[in-house]
Amino acid sequence: AQKxxxxxPGMFVQEKEAVTLDCTYDTSDPSxxxxxxxxxxxxxxxxxxxxxxxxxxNATEGRYSLNFQKARKSANLVISASxxxxxxxxxxxxxEGQDSGYALNFGKGTSLLVTP
Amino acid sequence: DVxxxxxxxxxxxxxxxxxxxxxxxxxxxxxxxxxRQDPGLGLRLIYxxxxxxxxxxxxIPEGYSVxxxxxxxxxxxxxxxxxxxxxxxxCASSKRTGGFISNQPQHFGDGTRLSIL
Numbered sequence: 001a002q003k004x005x006x007x008x009p010g011m012f013v014q015e016k017e018a019v020t021l022d023c024t025y026d027t028s029d030p031s032x033x034x035x036x037x038x039x040x041x042x043x044x045x046x047x048x049x050x051x052x053x054x055x056x057x058n059a060t061e062g063r064y065s066l067n068f069q070k071a072r073k074s075a076n077l078v079i080s081a082s083x084x085x086x087x088x089x090x091x092x093x094x095x096e097g098q099d100s101g102y103a104l105n106f107g108k109g110t111s112l113l114v115t116p
Numbered sequence: 117d118v119x120x121x122x123x124x125x126x127x128x129x130x131x132x133x134x135x136x137x138x139x140x141x142x143x144x145x146x147x148x149x150x151x152r153q154d155p156g157l158g159l160r161l162i163y164x165x166x167x168x169x170x171x172x173x174x175x176i177p178e179g180y181s182v183x184x185x186x187x188x189x190x191x192x193x194x195x196x197x198x199x200x201x202x203x204x205x206x207c208a209s210s211k212r213t214g215g216f217i218s219n220q221p222q223h224f225g226d227g228t229r230l231s232i233l
Binding site: 037091093106 | 149151156157158159160161164174204206208218219221222223224225226227229
């Protein structure tokens with residue numbers, strides 16, 4: 001069964017607007033971490049933001065914030081004030097358990113295009 | 117900054133060849149991972165390693181093997197390349213933590229686009 005679901009294959013947003021990329025997850029482990037990565041057309045995976053399952057506050061990193069709704073098992077990425085350079089694939093990923101040695105389960109990604 | 121270096125950005129090989137993809141990280145990370153990425157499928161884990169000479173199968177290990185003789189280097193081997201192994205291959209590493217939920221992200225290399233003809 002898919003552990004990470006990203007339902008939006010592609011999204012458009014106008015420059016300077018905010019955009020929300022959806023991510024839902026499935027786990028029975030009470031300890032888990034959620035990650036968002038950005039992959040520009042050049043191919044490298046860039047870590048954006050992290051949310052732990054016991055974190056009380058939603059994570060924020062600059063223009064990125066994570067709307068974490070634990071009961072709904074969703075971890076949506078919000079990008080405020082979009083820029084042309086935000087055009088990329090975005091992947092949501094989950095690591096179950098406590099140890100960093102466990103691998104990440106990735107969603108299939110959302111392609112974001114920022115238009116002028 | 118963490119640097120994960122994959123030996124080739126682009127590689128073309130023939131069916132039946134033995135193919136080596138090399139990955140080196142410079143931050144003394146214990147954990148290393150190999151993923152393949154295909155359009156519409158996201159990233160899928162092939163193998164990972166949490167220590168020298170240790171390896172664990174991921175979700176799609178068939179047709180692949182790995183080698184970790186030194187901490188900084190993790191090699192992916194296609195024993196007999198086939199056309200369905202044409203893909204983007206991504207190597208990643210992370211620092212080991214334990215005892216609490218780890219916020220350590222995985223750091224990725226730039227990827228190797230492998231074509232098997």
